[in-house]
Amino acid sequence: MQIYQLSGRNVEVTEAMREYVQEKLSRLDRYNDQITDARVTLTVRDVRNNERRNRVEVQLNVPHGIIRAEEHHADMYAAIDKASDVLERQLRKFKTRYMKQRQEGRPEPLPGPAEAAVANGGDMDDVTEFHPEIVRQKRFELRPMSAEDAVVQMEALGHDFYVFQDMQGQTGVVYRRKDGHYGLIGAN
Numbered sequence: 001m002q003i004y005q006l007s008g009r010n011v012e013v014t015e016a017m018r019e020y021v022q023e024k025l026s027r028l029d030r031y032n033d034q035i036t037d038a039r040v041t042l043t044v045r046d047v048r049n050n051e052r053r054n055r056v057e058v059q060l061n062v063p064h065g066i067i068r069a070e071e072h073h074a075d076m077y078a079a080i081d082k083a084s085d086v087l088e089r090q091l092r093k094f095k096t097r098y099m100k101q102r103q104e105g106r107p108e109p110l111p112g113p114a115e116a117a118v119a120n121g122g123d124m125d126d127v128t129e130f131h132p133e134i135v136r137q138k139r140f141e142l143r144p145m146s147a148e149d150a151v152v153q154m155e156a157l158g159h160d161f162y163v164f165q166d167m168q169g170q171t172g173v174v175y176r177r178k179d180g181h182y183g184l185i186g187a188n
Contacts, residue, residue: 004037004038004039005038005039005040006018006021006039006040006041006042007040007041007042008041008042008043008044009041009042009043009044010043010044010045010046011042011043011044011076013042017042017076017077017080020077020080021040021042021080024080024081024084025038025040025058025084025087027084027088028060028084028087028088028091031088031091031092031094031095034062034063035060035061035062036061036062036063037059037060037061038058038059038060038061039057039058039059040056040057040058041055041056041057041058042054042055042056042076042080043055043056043057044076050074051072051073051074052072053072053073053074054072054073054074054075054076054078054079055070055071055072055079056069056070056071056072056076056079056080056082056083057069057070057083058070058083058084058087060087060091062091062094065094067087067090067091067094069083069086069087069090070083071083071086142163142164142165142171143164143165144165144166144167144169145164145165145166145167146166146167147164147166147172147174147184149164150162150164150172150174151174151182154174154175154176160175160176161173161174161175161176162174162175166186170186170187171186171187172184172185172186173185173186
């Protein structure tokens with residue numbers, strides 16, 4: 001597997017780190033040889049909890065979804081190991097599920113909850129079959145507002161996300177990230 005993007009935040013990515021990441025991720029090819037993109041970010045943070053100092057984020061694009069892992073450790077190489085192990089488990093489960101569906105004559109799966117669980121750092125070991133059931137629908141009028149105003153509305157409602165219309169008439173979603181900051185999703 002070729003790593004298409006390896007970057008560091010607050011850390012210089014040495015050749016030894018690059019080779020170690022390449023070695024660890026190349027082992028994943030046996031589970032899925034159709035990984036189209038691999039992005040790795042190594043981050044060193046100034047935090048009180050030394051176990052969360054080094055963070056490794058890996059995102060693999062596969063034909064029917066995204067496999068993602070984020071791991072922390074006091075040692076960068078140990079964090080890389082942990083992320084590699086998580087990705088291996090997820091890819092193994094992904095491949096098993098995909099092959100089972102193909103053998104049963106089902107159409108190829110669309111990216112769904114399993115891929116979403118993986119993209120959010122979950123583990124596919126808990127995902128078996130998915131039968132969506134929409135238990136509530138909500139419709140509301142979108143009012144034009146800035147992203148900052150949408151964050152204020154989201155916090156006032158106590159929600160984790162908020163759908164709004166920006167000043168140019170485009171629909172956007174602001175959300176609270178795990179790190180306590182906010183994100184903004186918009187369509188092209």
